Amino acid sequence: MSAAGGLARRSEGQGYRVAVIAALVLVVMTPVGLILYQSFLDAPFFDKTARMSLEAYDYVLTDPDFWTALGTTALFAVGLVAVAVPLGAMLAFLLSRTDLVGKRWLEPVALVPMFLSSIVLAFGYTVAVGPSGFVSLWMKETFGIKPWSIYSLGGMILIGGLSHVPNVYLYVSSAMRSLPSDLEEAARASGASIWRVSLDVTLPMVLPSLIFAAALNLLLGFETFGIPLVLGDPSGIVVLTTYIYKVNGIFGTPTYHVMAVVAVALILITLPLVYFQRLLLRNSRRYAAVGGKGARATPLRLGPSGQVIAWSLIALWLVVSVALPIGGITVRAFVDAWGEGVRLRDHLTLAHFAHVFDTPSLFRGIINTLLLAVIGGAFAVAIYLAVGLAGHRNKGPSGALLDYMVLLPRALPGIIIGLAFFWVFLFVPFLTPLRPTLVSLFVAYTVVGLSYGLRIIQATLLQVAPELEESSRTTGASPMRTWRDTVIPIIRPGLVGAWSLIMIVFLREYATGVYLMGVGTEVVGTLMVSLLTSGSMDQIAALAFLSILFTALGLGFALRLGARIHD
Amino acid sequence: MTTRRSFVVGALGSAAFFGSSQSSFAQGVPAGYPADYADLIARAKKEGRVAIYTSTDEAQGQPLVEAFKQAYGIAVDYNGLGTTDVYNRVISEGAAGQVGADVAWTSSMDLQMVLAGKGLLDTYLSPEAAHFPQTSIYKDMVFGTSVEPVAMIYNKNLLKAEWVPKTRADLVKLLQEYGKDLKGKVASFDPEKSGIGFLLAQTDLQNTSSFWDLAKAFGAADGKVYGSSGAMREKVVSGEQIVAFNVIGSYALQWQKESPVVGVSFASDYTSAFQRVASVTKNAPHPAAGRLFLDFMLSEKGQAILADKGVPPLRKGYKGALDAEEIGKLTGGNMKVIPVDEKLAGNMNPKLRSEFFQIWRKAMRGEG
Numbered sequence: 001m002s003a004a005g006g007l008a009r010r011s012e013g014q015g016y017r018v019a020v021i022a023a024l025v026l027v028v029m030t031p032v033g034l035i036l037y038q039s040f041l042d043a044p045f046f047d048k049t050a051r052m053s054l055e056a057y058d059y060v061l062t063d064p065d066f067w068t069a070l071g072t073t074a075l076f077a078v079g080l081v082a083v084a085v086p087l088g089a090m091l092a093f094l095l096s097r098t099d100l101v102g103k104r105w106l107e108p109v110a111l112v113p114m115f116l117s118s119i120v121l122a123f124g125y126t127v128a129v130g131p132s133g134f135v136s137l138w139m140k141e142t143f144g145i146k147p148w149s150i151y152s153l154g155g156m157i158l159i160g161g162l163s164h165v166p167n168v169y170l171y172v173s174s175a176m177r178s179l180p181s182d183l184e185e186a187a188r189a190s191g192a193s194i195w196r197v198s199l200d201v202t203l204p205m206v207l208p209s210l211i212f213a214a215a216l217n218l219l220l221g222f223e224t225f226g227i228p229l230v231l232g233d234p235s236g237i238v239v240l241t242t243y244i245y246k247v248n249g250i251f252g253t254p255t256y257h258v259m260a261v262v263a264v265a266l267i268l269i270t271l272p273l274v275y276f277q278r279l280l281l282r283n284s285r286r287y288a289a290v291g292g293k294g295a296r297a298t299p300l301r302l303g304p305s306g307q308v309i310a311w312s313l314i315a316l317w318l319v320v321s322v323a324l325p326i327g328g329i330t331v332r333a334f335v336d337a338w339g340e341g342v343r344l345r346d347h348l349t350l351a352h353f354a355h356v357f358d359t360p361s362l363f364r365g366i367i368n369t370l371l372l373a374v375i376g377g378a379f380a381v382a383i384y385l386a387v388g389l390a391g392h393r394n395k396g397p398s399g400a401l402l403d404y405m406v407l408l409p410r411a412l413p414g415i416i417i418g419l420a421f422f423w424v425f426l427f428v429p430f431l432t433p434l435r436p437t438l439v440s441l442f443v444a445y446t447v448v449g450l451s452y453g454l455r456i457i458q459a460t461l462l463q464v465a466p467e468l469e470e471s472s473r474t475t476g477a478s479p480m481r482t483w484r485d486t487v488i489p490i491i492r493p494g495l496v497g498a499w500s501l502i503m504i505v506f507l508r509e510y511a512t513g514v515y516l517m518g519v520g521t522e523v524v525g526t527l528m529v530s531l532l533t534s535g536s537m538d539q540i541a542a543l544a545f546l547s548i549l550f551t552a553l554g555l556g557f558a559l560r561l562g563a564r565i566h567d
Numbered sequence: 568m569t570t571r572r573s574f575v576v577g578a579l580g581s582a583a584f585f586g587s588s589q590s591s592f593a594q595g596v597p598a599g600y601p602a603d604y605a606d607l608i609a610r611a612k613k614e615g616r617v618a619i620y621t622s623t624d625e626a627q628g629q630p631l632v633e634a635f636k637q638a639y640g641i642a643v644d645y646n647g648l649g650t651t652d653v654y655n656r657v658i659s660e661g662a663a664g665q666v667g668a669d670v671a672w673t674s675s676m677d678l679q680m681v682l683a684g685k686g687l688l689d690t691y692l693s694p695e696a697a698h699f700p701q702t703s704i705y706k707d708m709v710f711g712t713s714v715e716p717v718a719m720i721y722n723k724n725l726l727k728a729e730w731v732p733k734t735r736a737d738l739v740k741l742l743q744e745y746g747k748d749l750k751g752k753v754a755s756f757d758p759e760k761s762g763i764g765f766l767l768a769q770t771d772l773q774n775t776s777s778f779w780d781l782a783k784a785f786g787a788a789d790g791k792v793y794g795s796s797g798a799m800r801e802k803v804v805s806g807e808q809i810v811a812f813n814v815i816g817s818y819a820l821q822w823q824k825e826s827p828v829v830g831v832s833f834a835s836d837y838t839s840a841f842q843r844v845a846s847v848t849k850n851a852p853h854p855a856a857g858r859l860f861l862d863f864m865l866s867e868k869g870q871a872i873l874a875d876k877g878v879p880p881l882r883k884g885y886k887g888a889l890d891a892e893e894i895g896k897l898t899g900g901n902m903k904v905i906p907v908d909e910k911l912a913g914n915m916n917p918k919l920r921s922e923f924f925q926i927w928r929k930a931m932r933g934e935g
Contacts (some may be wrong), residue, residue: 046662065928132805168752233760234791235751236931246759250917250924253681254655337826339805341724361645426663435665514652518667519618519644533649533761533817534624535797 013479020390021402028405029448031420032267034042035412039260046427056257069243070265076157076228076239077221083161084212086315088168089206090337093198094310096173097184099299101307104185108313108552114166114324115551117510117525119226119532120544121163124325126230127332132339134331135324160227162321164220168213170501174456174494175209176202178463181298194306195491208462212455216410219270220452223413225511240266241413256419265418271404304322326561327547333545336538341564365522366546369507372438372445372523377503381448381495384453384502389483391454392461410451414511418444422515438521444512449484450507453498460494461487505550591896595639597866600694608639609638610855616642617856620657620794621672622763623843624652627876628672634872635863649794650675650762654682657848661687664778664850669857672712672845672864674815675762676905677914679844683708684912688846691858695865702906704870711842712864713878713909716833716898717818718802720823723830725752725809734836736741738812742784750789754799754811757792758927763841764794766905769914769923770839774903789859789933804828816840816897817889821877835899842881842907847884 038045040051060066083149091110095103113121129135129150136146149155179202187197203210225241233242239260247258302310329340335347356362391402409417421444425435434440464487472482488495510525517526524547596604611617621628625647632643646668648656653673660667673679682688683705687691688707690707703711719732722741730745732738742753756764772778793799800822802808816838819831845864847857862871870880871887879889894902905911913919 044659044662046659126807127805129805130805160809234754234757234793235789248651249757249759249761249765250760250920251917252678252765252920254658337804337828339807339828340722342804342828343808355626359629361625361647363609422659426659426665432663432665436667440597515655519646530647530649530652532798533795534622534647535654535795535800536626537797539626 016480017390020386021405022399024079024387024390024402024405027443028408028450030424030467031417031447032408032412034415034420034423035260035263038256039264041257044254044256045206045423049250056261059258063310065238066243066262069238069240072237073222073239073241074096075153076160076224077218079157080160080164080221080224081214081217083158084164084168084217085210087162088165089172089203089210090198091165091169091314092173092206093202093315095169096176096302097179097181097198097202098194098302098306098310100302100310100314107323109318110169110314111166111504112326112548112552113163114170114504115508116163116325116544117226117384117508117528118160118163118224119230119510119525120527120540120547121325122159122227122230122327122331123537123540123544125159127284127338128324129328133328134338134344137340138341151231151237153232153237156227156237159231160221160224160318163227163363163523164217165317165321167217167220168210170497171209171456171459172206174497175206175459175463178460178494179205181300184300185298188300194300194302197300209459212459215273216455217449218273219407219410221534222266222270222411225413226283241415244413244415259416259419263412266413267408267411270407295322303494304362329541329544329548332537332541352538353546356539356542356546359539361519361522362527362543364520365524365527365543368438368441368522369547370526370550372441373503373506376438376442376445377499377506379442380449380453380502380506381457381499383446384450384457384498385488385495387450388454388457388461389487391458392483392487393466406451409447414448414509415514417448418512419515421447425516434520435516436520440516441513441521441523444516445509446508448509448512450500452505453502456498456501457491457494458492460498464490504551507547580845597862600862604694606684607855607859609854611641611859612639614641615857615908616645616852617642617669617853617860618646618667619655619670619860620646620668621670622647622648622674623672623878627878630876630900631864631869631872632865634868635860638863640820641859643860650678654678654762657682657687658685661685661849666848666850666852668848669851669853670845670847670860672843674715674841674843675761675766676709676841676844676907677766677911678762679709679846680705680907680909680912681915683846686829687849689849689851689854691847691861693738693741693858693862693865694860695882697815698867698884699865700709700881700883702904702908703881705814705907705909709846709907710861710865711881712845712870713817713843713873714840714881714894714904715843715879716838716840716902717813718819718838719810719812719832719834720803720814720819722806722808722828722829724804724828725806726830731830731832732810732834733832733839735775735777735781735834736836738834740779740783741810742781742788746784746788751791752807752809753785753788753790754793754802754808755785755790755801756796756813757794758923760792760794763815764792764813766841766911766914767839770841770905771813771904772923774839775837779926779930782927786930787933790931791930792834800829817877817879820889833898834901836901838898838902840898840902840904842905843878844907 032050039056040052041050042055043050094100095107125132137148150159153257184201187201223241228239228242244259244262247255331344333352334349335344336349337347338344392401421440425431426438469482472486508525510529513523513526514529517523524543527544531540595608625645628645632645636643650673653671653676657668657671662696688708692707696704719738721731730741732741735800756767758765758768799814803811804826816833822829823831845861847861851857867882870882870885873878874888879894
């Protein structure tokens with residue numbers, strides 16, 4: 001290999017990186033920059049009377065309600081992580097490293113809480129375990145007491161935590177599945193119990209994915225909207241997202257500048273988190289587990305008592321986080337009244353579904369959501385892979401820039417990103433024809449899902465040991481060729497996993513469309529938010545039920561076609 | 568102002584008159600409309616569609632849309648949004664010079680007045696205007712399309728019959744005396760989240776002396792606040808909440824028919840009522856179709872269709888479901904209808920709002 005040829009190939013890879021990173025900076029910084037600019041104005045940026053001012057900062061920072069909301073948000077986010085990460089990691093271990101009975105069908109079921117937007121989830125819990133929920137009423141009749149309240153911070157944390165278990169599970173199991181089993185087998189052979197193996201052998205090997213999962217769920221906790229809105233807000237429990245939501249009403253005019261300040265505050269809180277995360281993972285080589293010597297994983301044997309214990313735990317979790325909310329939604333979708341003194345049997349109806357199919361916008365919403373999730377999701381994964389490769393083994397400043405670009409949008413609530421893209425598609429001349437099309441939603445969704453999708457892809461990329469790529473490069477292949485012929489084939493199962501994850505993320509998304517959605521671009525999640533403002537609970541329940549049904553069907557179809565969530 | 572407008576209209580009228588002599592005359596022009604209306608219909612049909620931004624539930628609005636389509640063969644994009652979203656969207660799109668709505672139809676009367684003030688709404692001399700009271704039309708820009716009294720709803724199984732409030736005074740007394748028994752079981756509109764919630768609270772504050780007593784007793788009883796009437800219905804039907812006040816009465820009557828658990832009561836000493844207002848936007852993409860739709864909404868037929876879905880009509884001389892007589896009987900004749908006028912824009916005064924919310928929040932924390 002001549003020196004000149006090597007240089008040309010290196011610059012080929014370099015040129016690719018520069019192009020991808022530049023495009024990413026443009027797509028991410030346009031909305032973020034707009035928000036930053038807006039925060040320093042005293043009126044909406046398109047208002048002719050808008051002047052540079054710190055008025056909005058002054059308002060927010062001296063508002064005691066802001067500080068209360070900030071404290072509540074922090075408690076909620078930390079609590080959510082404390083519930084979701086241990087449970088998610090445990091679930092991942094049981095389903096990916098052991099011979100647990102029935103794990104093949106258990107996996108799609110375990111993902112169900114992710115299919116639901118948190119508004120619907122909160123709604124489902126209300127019908128099941130709220131003050132007049134059917135489980136609560138049964139408890140009261142049977143035991144004379146109802147020992148819980150879901151309209152409290154504790155209740156919100158538990159529900160938020162349980163609903164984020166699948167997020168942790170997907171990250172961690174994605175990493176666990178590519179681990180060879182020789183280390184675990186060695187530990188088992190030397191007499192360690194299965195639980196000990198999981199804690200001392202498996203867990204340390206997937207530490208990066210655990211850290212990512214924890215950090216990202218912390219960010220998700222900061223931007224959760226539906227659960228606090230439905231469960232906390234009526235009783236005056238306010239978090240930052242509901243604070244943003246209410247600020248508009250308090251002023252009675254579009255208070256985009258105040259909303260922007262809160263968004264900037266969220267970025268300032270979450271950036272150090274991103275920095276910390278990068279610090280922890282600086283030495284990524286330590287975590288490479290798939291070496292040049294390939295090894296297929298063989299599952300650990302749980303034994304009869306292990307099976308029983310594992311199944312009891314999983315069954316309990318499934319009842320609480322799948323059966324209760326879905327049961328609640330199902331009941332609600334087929335009745336027109338429920339609660340104390342109401343015999344559900346007398347109120348059975350199919351009218352809510354008939355209404356959904358008769359109403360053009362609701363019906364279009366279902367079709368659009370499917371298009372966006374399945375086709376949009378596939379395109380999004382291709383984009384994430386392109387970005388992932390640009391950052392792969394990139395330890396220079398451009399790699400750092402890329403990492404921040406990826407995490408920046410995650411620091412912002414979907415509702416704010418959607419609003420910023422609404423402005424972009426409204427005011428950038430050559431983009432305006434795209435606003436009434438699904439493309440506008442696709443772009444915003446892709447940015448919202450960026451860190452989710454990329455972390456999955458990066459976690460998979462990290463598992464490919466550098467010597468594989470190095471051997472490809474030393475035999476004369478260009479970086480592009482190395483990626484095409486070596487890296488991508490190895491991570492292909494991870495890509496299918498990423499696609500299914502993104503599909504789920506796009507299906508359940510509701511906040512991003514609040515400002516972007518218009519006639520012809522309705523999506524189910526956002527329709528539920530707008531129906532909530534008009535109080536059409538019947539249609540919300542029917543839509544929620546249908547979206548669960550369609551997702552379940554789609555997933556079943558994908559599994560049948562052989563596109564398994566993991567290899 | 569008036570003279571100039573009538574001049575413009577006169578000019579348009581004569582132009583249309585000469586124009587229409589060669590076309591087939593006045594096909595589809597509703598009775599009592601000027602002959603040149605055929606021209607508007609023709610232009611609207613050429614535009615082919617009309618876009619509505621509205622806070623009205625599709626269940627209430629859809630029959631109107633269907634009837635309009637049938638009458639004129641013009642497609643309708645029905646955009647169901649919250650009150651604040653209708654407002655924000657019209658403002659942002661107006662600023663970008665990309666107006667998307669032809670008609671804005673919302674229950675937030677005060678927000679619509681601000682849009683009028685900002686010059687985002689167009690004037691239109693509707694041939695239906697004569698059938699409506701003066702307090703329903705503002706400068707030919709904002710048109711009241713309904714009159715909707717607020718109600719109290721309660722769970723019949725959980726509220727003792729003798730506790731059911733018949734007047735506003737009863738409600739205040741109930742919360743003051745039995746607040747402990749009703750702790751966490753009373754609901755109302757959230758003025759912070761909902762535009763219509765704020766409008767109703769302001770109206771009560773201006774028209775009754777007991778508003779803050781009510782708010783304090785409500786806060787002390789750990790009252791819960793919601794962003795929509797439908798959410799309150801859900802809570803009362805399920806028994807999570809027992810009483811809700813300032814619920815949109817037309818919806819409440821519908822729910823009473825649907826559910827044996829729901830009881831409805833209108834206060835006979837004071838009941839406020841708002842008007843759902845509609846306007847055509849300035850620089851609308853389909854200006855003729857927008858005007859046609861507005862006229863259709865205000866027409867006898869349109870008002871009857873809305874009444875059929877529980878939205879009481881405003882049109883003078885209307886007889887049928889939820890007509891003036893029936894509404895008067897329900898509310899004991901003491902209904903206070905919020906007029907469509909400039910004073911509403913005063914609700915947007917930042918000082919007024921921040922002072923209101925300071926006292927309101929204190930009351931909600933039970934510190935009143």
